[in-house]
Amino acid sequence: MGLGRIIPPQGPPRTLALAQLTNSVGDGAYYVCSVLYFSHVIGLSPTQIGAALTVGWALGAVAGVPLGHLADRRGPRGIAILMSLATGAAIACLLFVRGYPAFLAAVCLYTCCQCGLAAARQALLAALVEPARRTETRAYLQSTVNAGLALGAALGGIALELDSEGSYLTALAMDALTFVLAAGVLWRLPVPPGRSGTEDRPAGSGLTVLRDRPYALVSLLNMVMLLYMPLLSVVLPLWIVERTEAPGWTVSALLVLNTLTVVLFQVRMASRVTGLRSASRAVRHAGVVMLLACLCFALSGAGGPAWLPLLVLLVAALVQVFGEMLLGSGSWEIGFALAPADKQGQYQGFYGAGTAVARLIGPLLLTTLVLSWGTGGWLVLGALFLAAGVAMEPAVRWAAAGRADGPGRVTSAGPRPARGRSRVGD
Structure with a gap:
């Protein structure tokens, strides 16, 4: 590579x-x-x-x-x-x-x-x-x-x-x-x-991001997708220990797998995003993939010999990290492209607040869903990821439409010009 x-x-x-x-x-x-x-x-x-x-x-x-x-x-x-x-x-x-x-x-x-x-x-x-x-x-x-x-x-x-x-x-x-x-x-x-x-x-006009309703909607949908973060750090360890027959070291194995996969493949995934349209598609696909990951995680609690839930969890973790990388690639493009050039700081602060909010409400919300409801909770969580991913495309179109005339703003939801071959490693 x-x-x-x-x-x-x-x-x-x-x-x-x-x-x-x-x-x-x-x-x-x-x-x-x-x-x-x-x-x-x-x-x-x-x-x-x-x-x-x-x-x-x-x-x-x-x-x-x-x-x-x-x-x-x-x-x-x-x-x-x-x-x-x-x-x-x-x-x-x-x-x-x-x-x-x-x-x-x-x-x-x-x-x-x-x-x-x-x-x-x-x-x-x-x-x-x-x-x-x-x-x-x-x-x-x-x-x-x-x-x-x-x-x-x-x-x-x-x-x-x-x-x-x-x-x-x-x-x-x-x-x-x-x-x-x-x-x-x-x-x-x-x-x-x-x-x-x-x-x-x-x-200028001060904190204009607080009055930017389309960008607020996009940020909210992104925040919902970011619930995968407490899913990895809080919910999965508890789920594995309490609801599956997998060995305890599975928690560490899944975290190592996630980390190494992102290190090796995140840049390759991001190269497929070339504009707002492809970014919106990436987030929509991430919603679908996250739903599939939730279904796999739910299956890991079905019982069986220890190797079976371990295998299911490894597959689920691979599916989840694929969705995570899709989300990251699309989300970063959307957050940058929809922000005015001279207000990137406040817009990135607002967009990035989704991470803090996900850390704030995610552990309680997700532990209640998954550990209390079991399979039904995984299905609800997967449906939540899917709904947010699908809703991102129309939300981005709405936000982009209102930025056609502003200085430093995007003028279309179309793709950027193709990149050259000057990138290291090409």
């Missing part, structure tokens, strides 16, 4: 990927160790941890839009660097807190900075990469993130094995350091054309 399918081209895409790789390694360790650190070292109850994370991600979903707007006004490079440093500082604060009020404040700072960083980085990508290559570049970044998370999770596993306060502190300190290093990598990027990075841009 060639390294060109994994390593992005030289220039801003490669630098952006290096920044994401740097802090995703730290995030991988954080995701593995953080909950046990919060409970074993800080001494918090599961209820306290869950409540703090819920409040934090709710605030983060709201904060992403104004922080993205700030990136539009002040320049996405400077705000991305600032948010990366602030995220590192928030994680560093967690090393010292020992009471619930301080923990809640640190978590809220962390989630708000994470959402602001995501919006600023997306705006930076849109400013530095030509429109025809944004989805391709975003696919490279997704592959990079998955590779970094896998490496970080392995390092976090060492901390789990040691199971000491020192090992957990080391893992979180490493995560804080990676965000500082990522800020240094972002510093190497050029200032986007037309932005000084130090002067306010004209205020």
